[in-house]
Amino acid sequence: MIQTRPDIRTEIRSASRRESTNEVVLVCACDEQYAMPLTVMLYSAARRLSAGNHLSVYFLDGGLSEGSWTAIKESLIDLPIDIFCIQPDYSLVENLATSHHVTPAAYLRLLTAELMPPEVDRAIYIDADILVCDDLAKLWDTPLENRCYCAAAPDIARPFLQSLNTTGVVWEQPHKPKGMRTQAPGINPSRWG
Numbered sequence: 001m002i003q004t005r006p007d008i009r010t011e012i013r014s015a016s017r018r019e020s021t022n023e024v025v026l027v028c029a030c031d032e033q034y035a036m037p038l039t040v041m042l043y044s045a046a047r048r049l050s051a052g053n054h055l056s057v058y059f060l061d062g063g064l065s066e067g068s069w070t071a072i073k074e075s076l077i078d079l080p081i082d083i084f085c086i087q088p089d090y091s092l093v094e095n096l097a098t099s100h101h102v103t104p105a106a107y108l109r110l111l112t113a114e115l116m117p118p119e120v121d122r123a124i125y126i127d128a129d130i131l132v133c134d135d136l137a138k139l140w141d142t143p144l145e146n147r148c149y150c151a152a153a154p155d156i157a158r159p160f161l162q163s164l165n166t167t168g169v170v171w172e173q174p175h176k177p178k179g180m181r182t183q184a185p186g187i188n189p190s191r192w193g
Contacts, residue, residue, distance in 0.1 A: 029060035029108035062105025
């Protein structure tokens with residue numbers, strides 16, 4: 001359990017926010033290794049968003065450099081997106097099992113409920129290496145009802161998301177139901193704990 005919420009700094013504040021009527025909240029996390037895919041994911045999500053919507057992104061910072069932040073900001077100019085950077089206590093995940101592509105930053109998603117501001121009662125988590133192919137406002141409008149978590153199964157997520165996995169390797173995940181992919185789970189932090 002995290003006792004105090006970390007400081008949240010605003011990285012990007014969109015001028016078009018005043019014209020928006022609907023907020024879509026995203027959560028994502030990565031380290032320097034995934035900075036470029038993160039930029040692509042954020043750009044594709046913002047570009048596909050329908051008029052009248054804007055993205056509020058809560059980024060769990062696993063260690064992005066200032067140079068990467070500069071490149072991300074330059075790539076997202078004039079798009080309907082606000083980014084709020086959260087600096088989690090990295091010691092909570094740094095000793096978990098890792099591999100060549102799974103770094104401690106991959107575990108930051110597990111801290112989402114404790115790290116989000118109290119006014120955020122719903123969010124869509126998207127991995128940094130995902131290409132958004134459709135308007136996330138449509139996915140946002142899918143009701144969570146009373147559930148604290150809703151994973152995006154292929155028949156729901158396929159129109160919206162595409163993995164940027166270019167290796168051609170299909171990862172077997174026997175712990176998940178057949179066909180289940182969780183690249184964009186809906187999260188209700190208030191019901192998580």
